[in-house]
Amino acid sequence: MTQTGFPQMPDADKRRLLKLTAGLAASAAVPLSPAFAQANSRNVPPAEWARIREAARKEGKVIVYGTMGPAQHERIVAAFNAANLGIKMELVRIVGAALTAKVEQERLQQNVVGADLVLTADIRWAGDAVKKGYLKTPVGPAAAAYPDAWLRGGQVALMAHTPWVMHYNTNLVKNPITSYQDLLRPELAGRVGGVSLVAEVVTLFYKWLDESNPGFLEKFAAQKVKMYPSTVASANSTASGEVSAGVFSVIPVDNALHAQKAPMRTVIPAQAYGFAYGSAVLGWAKNPNAAMVAQDFIMSVQGQSAVVGNGEAASPLPNVPGALDVSKINLTLIDWDKVTAESVKTFEARWNSLFGAR
């Protein structure tokens, strides 16, 4: 599938989409163990919710660390602040694994005024955090209505699932790229960009690419791929023409460049691999009530609408305006239950041997 505008969800497909995403989520987001499928009710009485909201208003602000695209962050902040909840959202963008490092550092040094809520792609860390009791169960009306299958360990709200896409510069590539194999064309040698292993999801993408296309990665490495420190950096380099094509991007990042009329085309592969972000309230949050209100907002239709933008990502909720229609994409999401630290480390060594470290 090759396109620059992405399918949005028509009403007729919404029920079907819900089934599909729930099915996809079933492998990605099953409760970690009976102990964590705890009966933590996300549904609190109205009086209790009113108390939380009032306490949140007194806290006045919520600090969020996120690793989504800049445009997504801007939308979330704008939508939250526009909701007039009496809380100001401060969203700090941290690229890749550094987000986990910063959050863990703050856990160890709790005098630091740091994150109350995280929007992370590192779901293995989030799953471990549930097990270790680092997170809080979200509560509130939207949290109560959130599909169970999309709550990892009952505490991490999975959302904004989206496929990884390729892209190419239309000024430089005249013969359209439609598959990963097309990136092996001789004329693209030294002119393909990638993203270095800045986060575990990036490692898992290359791992999937390797496993689903035997022999591809060796040939791809032989193309002398230029590695960038983030998806946005890679996409901007394709838009500028520094490289002709990129193997790794996401629709929200590419969309920001399409909006600026960059000469770039985004390609959703026929067999696509993707991931979801996880939103979670930290147990050591300095603004715990504000974090809970913010989490509930993000889990609501209004919040999800800001997250998904204009067809940039899908939502576990039905009736979210602008959500990406993943029913039209042959999409497989990361199965986090099969991801282990050892498997990631083993593949990193293989990647390093092919592409050079980092």
Place this chain on the structure above:
Amino acid sequence: MSGAAQPRAWWGSGGLVRRKAVPQFAWILLALVAGFLVLWPVVQLQLRAFVDGGSAFARMMDLPRIGSTMQTTLVLAVLSSALAVSIGTLLAWCASMLPQPVRRIGELAPLLPLVVPAVAAVTGWIFLLSPNVGYLNMMLRKLPWLESLQEGPFNIYSVTWIIIITGMLLSSFVYVFVFTGLKNMGQELEAAAAACGASPAMRFFTITLPLLRPSIIFATGVVFLLGLGQFTAPLLLGRTAKIDVLTTEMFYLTERFPVDFGLGAALGFPILVLGLGVVLLQKFALGEQKRFVVVSARSKYNIRETRWWAAAVIGLYLLITTVLPLMALIYVSLSPFWSGSLVVPELTLRHWKSVLNNVALVNAIWTSVKVSVVGIAILIHFGFFMAYALLQSTRIYKPVRTAIDLFATLPIAVPASLMGFGLLFVYSQPPIQIYGTTAVLVVTYVTLMIGHSTRLQFTTLVATGQEFLEASKASGAGPLRSLLQVMLPMCRKGIAATAALTFVLLFHEFSASLMVRSARTQVIGSVMYDVWAGGIYSEVAVLALIMVVVTVLGVCIAGWLGGTDSAQQKG
């Protein structure tokens, strides 16, 4: 016979304890504070490298491409410092031959690259020399003999260009030292050589250069240390091409949890040993104080011919190091996105608005200003007393003075990135947990710059001379009154120049800031890296230009506070 009454010291003229012990105690306290600031992070960190039987070194040797990383670190240090010394010396020589109409501005011009932060200059160079879409590369490909090229001719993402950029960035420092030496050097020997028929080039290589040896050796040591700890260019240029140096490897450790401080210490160990070796070599080669002595007597001879081509060389240097990168930054900051096209796009202020409306970015800019100003306020006082202590040859116990000298030297010998890594280690755990606060940035800046502040103010004190102080004391003023009413007013311009230079160094600080920053306690350099890593190049350009503007303002304010010519005094 009644002897002249002993002048009363400000602490009184009591017993031995009050006359001798109290002031010594103050100096000991100063040495202890400086020692804690400087030694604590380095020693604590390095100890981590040797726990578990030195397993950190084994982990270091297991790192992919560690051999290549070490080799690149050394090659970068050697070649970039060689290049910097060559360019800086050439510039100094050219500056000494400037025709009268352009002399004043021409002498100042080689210092202007210092106003552009390294991170901004490197970003500007990326826009110019990116192999496919660098503006300079694209223009060069329009030349008839290069039009067949698909990319290049230059590739900034290479070791060669990391060395060239680093060398150019460091050449201003060499110019400062060599030009000062050249200006204070008598020209009698050159005049004699000229009378014997030696050409200007012959005189330069056989007379001037050998006489400049102390300045050149000192400058070489300084830029070698800076090259050894170079971080900005390898980080921004090396990542795409997978070129690493030891300091970038250390930085990547801070991006992962848990941070392997032992491994970071092991990575920093070779740099530390080499850095200390260079400083000791410098001391051995130059003697302890001679390098700071300013020869004030000017020769009556001025036999150096003036040459307009010398002005052209300096102009070319300024064009390459400052004007071109700044033009690229301005252009990209006004473009919708960094595009590989020489056709001027529809210019926009969107990225300026985006940066100025971004609370986190604006906070980082203010934090930079605030932390720099607070840092300077501490450093000027601290450095002044450290320098004052170094001047006291007999009044301070030698071990205390030696310790103060060591603590003023160590921060210069330890690269900022390594020091930053050590500071992250010690201040993110008990007993002093200040990670994530603005205080850690202030402590970091004071630790990094205490050596510079001391040395610069030491130079001022030496140049001011002891005669006035002695005269003041002979007239009955106590040490405190002599200090406040005689020395300080006389040193005002020198102190202002130190403040200006320190502001430049602090506001531009990148390496250590990137190590110790937390997610929300950021300075402009660290957020600029985040924006760069995040790939929004137009916003990077905006931030780089803001850094330049604030730096110029800061230098102007410091110069104004100290007097009109203070900014030139150090130069």
